[in-house]
Amino acid sequence: DTAVSQTPKYLVTQMGNDKSIKCEQNLGHDTMYWYKQDSKKFLKIMFSYNNKELIINETVPNRFSPKSPDKAHLNLHINSLELGDSAVYFCASSPPLGQVDTDTQYFGPGTRLTVL
Amino acid sequence: AQSVAQPEDQVNVAEGNPLTVKCTYSVSGNPYLFWYVQYPNRGLQFLLKYITGDNLVKGSYGFEAEFNKSQTSFHLKKPSALVSDSALYFCAVRPRLSGGYNKLIFGAGTRLAVHP
Numbered sequence: 001d002t003a004v005s006q007t008p009k010y011l012v013t014q015m016g017n018d019k020s021i022k023c024e025q026n027l028g029h030d031t032m033y034w035y036k037q038d039s040k041k042f043l044k045i046m047f048s049y050n051n052k053e054l055i056i057n058e059t060v061p062n063r064f065s066p067k068s069p070d071k072a073h074l075n076l077h078i079n080s081l082e083l084g085d086s087a088v089y090f091c092a093s094s095p096p097l098g099q100v101d102t103d104t105q106y107f108g109p110g111t112r113l114t115v116l
Numbered sequence: 117a118q119s120v121a122q123p124e125d126q127v128n129v130a131e132g133n134p135l136t137v138k139c140t141y142s143v144s145g146n147p148y149l150f151w152y153v154q155y156p157n158r159g160l161q162f163l164l165k166y167i168t169g170d171n172l173v174k175g176s177y178g179f180e181a182e183f184n185k186s187q188t189s190f191h192l193k194k195p196s197a198l199v200s201d202s203a204l205y206f207c208a209v210r211p212r213l214s215g216g217y218n219k220l221i222f223g224a225g226t227r228l229a230v231h232p
Contacts, residue, residue, distance in 0.1 A: 004159070031218060037149050041204060043160075043222040056219055090159055103148050103167065103210060103218060107159035 003027050004108035006091050012114045013081055020077045021111045023091030030096040031055075031107065032074035034066060037088040049074050078113075086115045118143045120209050122221035128229050129197045137192040137226045139207030149190040150220065151181055155203045163205075166190060175200070195231040197230045204228075 006024045013019055025032065033056075034046040048056035052068040063079045078085060091108040095101055120141045129135045141147065148167050152160040164175025171183045181192045192205060205225040 041154075041225045043206060043225070045219060048219070092160075104150075104162050104165060105218065105220060106162065107152075109159045110157075 004091055004093055004106050006089075006108040006111050008111060009109065010112050010114075012116065014080055014116055015083060016078045017081050018077070019074055019081060019113070021089055021091075021113070022075045023071070023108055024073050025091075025093040025106070025107060025108075026072065027095070029093035029110060030071055031094045032068065032071070033092040033094075034074065034076050035090040035092065035107075037090060037110070039087070043050070043090070047074075047076075062063050081113075081115045086113055088112050117208075118211060118221055120207055120221055122205075122207055122223035124226050125224075126227045126229060128231065131199050131230050131232050132157060132196050135194050135201070135228065135230070137207075138189070139191060139223055140187070140189045141207075141209045142188065143209050143211050143221070145212045146185070147212055149181070149183060149211070150208040151175065151179070151190075152175045152206045152208060153203045154206065154225070159214050160206065163192070197228075199230045199232055200228045202228055205222045207214050 007022045031050045033048045037043045042051040046060045047066045049068045051071050065077045068074045088110045090110045094105045117175050150165045151163040162181050164171045164173050166183045174180045179194050183190050204225045204227050206225050208220040
C-alpha cells in the first residue's frame with residue numbers, strides 16, 4: 001500500500017493555466033507538507049498543515065493555494081502558471097506530536113510539473 | 117541565517133569501499149539531524165536521524181552517521197558501498213526552536229555514484 005500518494009505523477013501545461021496536484025496519506029498523520037524541488041535538485045518547504053490548519057507558509061506567491069479538506073489530504077492549487085513553476089513537487093506527512101517518530105517526514109513520489 | 121551545507125556535489129566510490137557523504141550545518145541550538153535518500157524518479161526516503169544520545173546513529177541499508185557537535189557536522193557513512201547505493205543523498209536539519217513546527221531545512225544534495 002502506498003503511504004503517501006500524489007496525483008498526477010506528471011503534469012504538462014501551458015503558461016497561464018490553473019492546475020491542481022492532490023496528495024493523500026493513509027498513515028494517520030496529523031501534519032502534511034508541500035515541497036518544491038527545482039531543476040538543481042534543491043528542496044525547499046512551501047507549506048505545512050496540521051489538522052487542516054496552515055502552520056508554515058514560506059513566502060510562496062499567492063498563486064499557490066494549499067487546501068486541506070481533512071487531515072489525510074493536502075492539495076496544491078496553482079493559478080496562472082509561470083515557466084518558473086516547473087519543478088518536482090513533493091508532498092510529505094509526519095506523525096502527531098508525542099509519537100516516537102514525530103520528527104520523521106514521509107514523502108510521496110513527487111509530481112513533475114512542466115510549464116510550457 | 118540557518119543553513120545546511122553539503123560541500124560535495126558528487127561522491128564517487130568503488131563498490132566494496134567505504135563511503136562518506138559530508139554535511140555541516142549552521143543552526144542555533146541543538147537541532148535534530150536527518151539523512152534522506154532519493155533514488156531516480158522517486159520520492160525521498162528516510163535513512164536515519166539524530167535527536168539525542170549516542171553520537172553514532174545507525175539507519176537503513178547499513179548506513180550510519182556521526183554527529184559532531186564541535187564541528188557542527190553530521191556525515192553519512194557506510195563501511196562497504198554497493199552499486200545499488202547510487203542515489204541522491206540529502207542532509208536536513210530541524211531547528212529545535214522552530215515553534216514546535218516540524219520544519220526541515222535541506223542541504224543541496226550529494227549525488228553518490230558507486231562503480232562496480
